Amino acid sequence: GFPTPANVPGELWIGGPGVSRGYVGRPRLTAERFVPDPLADRPGSRAYRSGDLVRMLGGGRYEFLGRIDAQIKIRGFRVEPGEVEVAVRRLASVKAAVVVARSDAERGVHLVAYVVSREEHPSGVRDAAELEKLLPAYMIPSAWVYLERLPLTGNNKVDRRALPAPVWHAARDTVPPRTHTERAIAAAFEHVLRLSNVDRESDFFLLGGHSLLAVSLVAQIERNLGTRVELLDVFQRRTVAALAARVDQGAPAGRSEIWSELASGAGPEVLAMHGLSGRVTDLLALAGALDGRLAVAGLTADSGLDQMSLAELARHHTEEIRERRGQGPFLILAHSAGAFFALEVARALLGDGLSAAVCLLDPPPFETRADAVDEVSIARKWGTEVLAAAGRESESWRLAGASGEAATLRALADAGLGAGAEEGRLLQEELRRYARLFACSREARVSGPRVPHSTVILASEGNGRSGAARAVASWLSVLEEPSTSVVEATHFGMLKAPAVARVADLVARWSVTTGFDGKAGS
Known part of the structure; x- marks a missing residue:
């Protein structure tokens, strides 16, 4: 077992001198529950695996989410119904709730939420929409059953056997494929x-x-x-x-589209900048959390743009932005190393006499580096991010001995990722684009205008681990008095539920504090 960051669900292990040696006369159960303590200094120390799923809140507090042995698989994802239940109870409309897993021939394994609502006319569609701000789509219950009260046993616990089967209603009309x-x-x-x-x-x-x-x-x-x-x-x-x-x-004519509309809203428009992948995929959940509040458009680096220098890429993006959105003002959002591209685009816009600000999500330290790119390290870094995107962080050990592009691709294939010839070729293209954009990002320099009205949102278990002041210090040479916030999450976890809801609130607040009214082009 490995320790999990704050706010990340994991099994509760109990260690220390008070832990017994096991169960009397039950060697098999002892072997399952009493395991070597990975954090103990004394050889032979044991830890007890409680089987409880918890989340560390800080200050010595833990939130109980359910039992590990209650995990189920939905669409290939491991889901703990107790974690979903905790999120449902957080909804303002919910007085009490329990979430259970059911299974039938038509739908397979699915979640059902049983809710005692505070509303006179509760709506499963409305509650599901609110829950999507906290959880990914695969964790949203398929059915919502509203009860006057939850059935209880004689011990005052929820009687799950007495919960009624759901009556199914489609959340929306489905239209089958036509052609x-x-x-x-x-x-x-x-x-x-x-x-x-x-x-x-x-x-x-x-x-x-x-x-x-x-x-x-x-x-x-x-x-x-x-x-x-x-x-x-x-x-x-x-x-x-x-x-x-x-x-x-058929094949599109002319230049490739690098612009995509990700969300709509009445507030100022935010331009989401690509990272080292050249995509804005990592920001889709955040755009979804902002939908209805802020308009979000995404800028990618594809079809040769990754071959440009940083200055050329920034100028290309600037021309694209001005062609589509006129004179601004411009709010630019980026995660991780995308911060370097966002910075250069903002500087180019400022150099044109326009207004621009940046919101940087857990950026790495701002460094000016002229040394050669370490291709082995870059390939491993990319491979680690691929595994993280697939929810397979636990298999990052496969990359430990990878000595370059080919070895990294083989390690991913061994993990079942990109094992087919075509998938492998596409992954190779992705790795090479990542390496080119990594080299491009290192061309960022201190010289140039400092970007005003900006903010930095750090992940407590990411680049903000060393503290907000230290993490932001290297950016003070290029940002003018940026505001700073810290979200309890990992580097990539800040873009996923439940942390992404908090990040969305901070982004929306920043868009107002810039003083830029209305959409770009107004």
């Missing part, structure tokens, strides 16, 4: 995501897709249709219908 192309792409969705009955408006990423699965989707669509779609198309046209329309249109 041959739509049916083939829907079949590709189902194959990659291991789902059934995908309709034409199904969103690949809301169904549980991520950047690595997008690589598999591209390969599967080519197998189904004999037609190649670009990886960028999957990110920009996320539904079956939209992807099918792209395929039926």
Whole structure:
């Protein structure tokens, strides 16, 4: 076992001199529960695996989420119903709730929320929408049952056996695929995501897709249709219908689209900048959390843009932004090393006499480096991020001995990621783009205008681990008196539920404090 960061669910282990040696006369159970203590200094020390799923809140406090042995798998993801139950209880409309796993032939394993509501006319659609601000789509209960009170046993515990079976109502009308192309792409969705009955408006990423699965989707669509779609198309046209329309249109003429609309809202528009992957996939959940409050547009680096110098890339993005959004003002958002691209674009806009500000999410230290790029380290870093995107961080040990591009790709294939020839080729392209953009990001320099009205939001278990003041210090040479916030999360966890809701609130607040009123171009 490995310690988990604050606010991340994990099994509670108990160690110390008070832990016994095991269960009398039960050697098998003893071996399961009493294990070597990984944190003890004394050889032979044991720790007790409680089987309780908890989250460390700080100050010696822990939140009980349920039992490890109650975990289930939904769409290939491990889900703890107790964790979902805690989130449901946090909704303002909920007085009491319990979440249980059910299974039937039609839907397989699914979650059902039983709720005592504070509202006179409760709505499962409305509560599910609120819960999506806290949890990823695959953790949202499939059915919501509203009761006057939860049934209790004689011991005053919820009587789960007495909970009624749900009566199913579709959250929205589903429309099956209409054309041959739509049916083939829907079949590709189902194959990659291991789902059934995908309709034409199904969103690949809301169904549980991520950047690595997008690589598999591209390969599967080519197998189904004999037609190649670009990886960028999957990110920009996320539904079956939209992807099918792209395929039926044929290859696009002219320059590649690097702009995508991610969210709409009445507040100022935020421009989401790509990171080292050249994509904005990592920011999709944040854009979803901002939807209805702020408009969000994404800028990618594809089709040769990753071959440019940092100055050339910033100028290209600046021209794209001004062509689409006029004179600004411009609010630019970036995560991790995307901060370097956001900074250069903001400086270019300021140099043109326009107003710009940046919101940097857990950026690495600002360093000016002219030494050669360590290709081995970059390949491992990329591989670690690929595993994180796939929810496979625990297998990062496979990369320990990887000595470059080929070894990193083999390590991922051993983990079942990109094992097919086409998937492997696409992953190789992704790694090479990542390496080129990494080298590009290192061209950032201190010289240039300092960007005003900016903010830095750090992850407590990411680049903010050393403390906010130290983490932001290196950026003070390029940002003018930035505000600083810290979110209890890991570097990538800050972009996922539940932390992403807090990040969205901070981004929305920053957009107001800049004093930039209205949308870009106004």
